[in-house]
Amino acid sequence: MKLTKTKKQIKKVTNSISKAATHLKKTFSKKGSNSIDPKKIFETAAPFIPPRPIKTILISQAKPENDKNPYNELCRKYKVEIEFKPFIHLVGIENREFRRYKINPLSFQSVIFTSRNIIDHYFSLCESLRIRMPDETKYYCMTESVALYLQKYILYRKRKVFYGDGSIPNFFKVVLHHRNEGEKFLVPCADIHKSDIPDFLKKSNIDFAEAVILNTVPVELKKKDLDFDALIFFGPMSINSLKHNFPDYKQKNQVIGGFGPLTLKAIEDASLRCEIIAPSPESPSMIMAIEKYILASKKKK
Numbered sequence: 001m002k003l004t005k006t007k008k009q010i011k012k013v014t015n016s017i018s019k020a021a022t023h024l025k026k027t028f029s030k031k032g033s034n035s036i037d038p039k040k041i042f043e044t045a046a047p048f049i050p051p052r053p054i055k056t057i058l059i060s061q062a063k064p065e066n067d068k069n070p071y072n073e074l075c076r077k078y079k080v081e082i083e084f085k086p087f088i089h090l091v092g093i094e095n096r097e098f099r100r101y102k103i104n105p106l107s108f109q110s111v112i113f114t115s116r117n118i119i120d121h122y123f124s125l126c127e128s129l130r131i132r133m134p135d136e137t138k139y140y141c142m143t144e145s146v147a148l149y150l151q152k153y154i155l156y157r158k159r160k161v162f163y164g165d166g167s168i169p170n171f172f173k174v175v176l177h178h179r180n181e182g183e184k185f186l187v188p189c190a191d192i193h194k195s196d197i198p199d200f201l202k203k204s205n206i207d208f209a210e211a212v213i214l215n216t217v218p219v220e221l222k223k224k225d226l227d228f229d230a231l232i233f234f235g236p237m238s239i240n241s242l243k244h245n246f247p248d249y250k251q252k253n254q255v256i257g258g259f260g261p262l263t264l265k266a267i268e269d270a271s272l273r274c275e276i277i278a279p280s281p282e283s284p285s286m287i288m289a290i291e292k293y294i295l296a297s298k299k300k301k
Contacts, residue, residue: 049275051297054229054255055080057290060087060238070287078294085225087238090190090214092121095128103211105131108186110138110179112197116149121213122188123153135160138183140175142166168196176204183207190214192237221245230255232276232286236266243270255293259286 063084064071071082105111105126111133113119126133133154139161141147147163150156162178164171179185185208187197201208218241226246231254233239242249257276258264267274276286276293283289 049253049273051275051293051299052229052253052255053297054294056228057082057230057232058226058228059084059232061234062086070285074287074291078291080294083228085219085221087219087221087233087241088216088235089219090117090121091217092124093213093215095125098125098129098211098213101211103186103209105133105186105211108184108209109136110140110183110185112140112175112185112187113146113150114142114189114197116146118188118190118214119146119149119153125213138162138178140171140178140185142171168200172200172204175200175206179206185209186211188213190216192216192235218244226254228254230257230276230290232257232259232290233263233267234259234286236262239263239266239270239272257286257289257293259289 057080059071059082061084074080075082135155137160139150141161141163143166144163147161150161162174164174185201185206187208187210189210189212191212191214198210216237221241233256251272255275256267256272258267258274259278264274264277276289278284278286278289280289283292
């Protein structure tokens with residue numbers, strides 16, 4: 001009796017699985033469906049390659065200003081060599097291009113600065129346009145170091161310059177605390193930038209305008225610039241720069257690392273294999289992801 005009941009249960013489960021499989025097959029075979037054919041998942045997946053020892057690493061970013069950075073600690077701890085080489089750089093736009101936006105900086109009571117690079121290009125543009133920012137203008141900066149850099153261009157007054165601790169939530173609190181009703185904000189930025197600040201200003205019903213004053217372009221690279229065991233990327237534009245400089249680039253045994261979903265997508269679209277991934281639950285930072293890979297390669301010995 002028990003055996004017959006068990007057989008019925010097995011048959012019921014088997015029928016359920018069969019129905020689910022049929023439903024999935026129909027879903028994936030629909031015309032115009034954006035779904036992925038499950039058969040192609042394994043066909044397109046990059047072959048797994050066990051972690052290899054890496055002794056030289058190229059970070060596709062500028063070298064940190066502070067020597068006391070986690071990369072130096074990584075070098076000391078694991079006897080690896082790390083070098084820095086930006087794959088992209090920012091170029092200021094010309095006056096005529098800026099005029100197309102029909103934005104007059106004098107129409108805004110406040111300006112938001114996220115980096116010293118943005119500050120340099122903003123005031124350079126103002127100078128070429130023969131615009132002098134009023135003394136009453138308020139400036140909101142992401143960090144204190146960015147705020148202090150303003151002294152290069154303005155008479156620094158604490159009641160007109162505000163800054164956060166580098167975190168987005170803290171910066172938003174600073175803006176909400178010091179802004180006045182009806183205050184208009186100008187946000188100078190690069191052509192490729194995060195949407196955190198515009199999204200926050202919209203959500204807070206703050207009147208603002210974005211002004212793209214910098215364009216992201218590839219850096220001219222040479223073959224020797226890629227002579228490393230591992231290449232680490234932090235943005236999709238760096239991947240574009242790699243392909244721009246080396247259209248026939250073959251990854252072969254070189255290890256590639258990527259930070260963030262957009263970077264990982266760009267690596268995948270370029271038909272490259274990403275083996276060092278961050279952020280992840282185990283490796284929230286790229287430093288931790290590199291360390292994890294180094295340790296995994298040592299276990300394979």
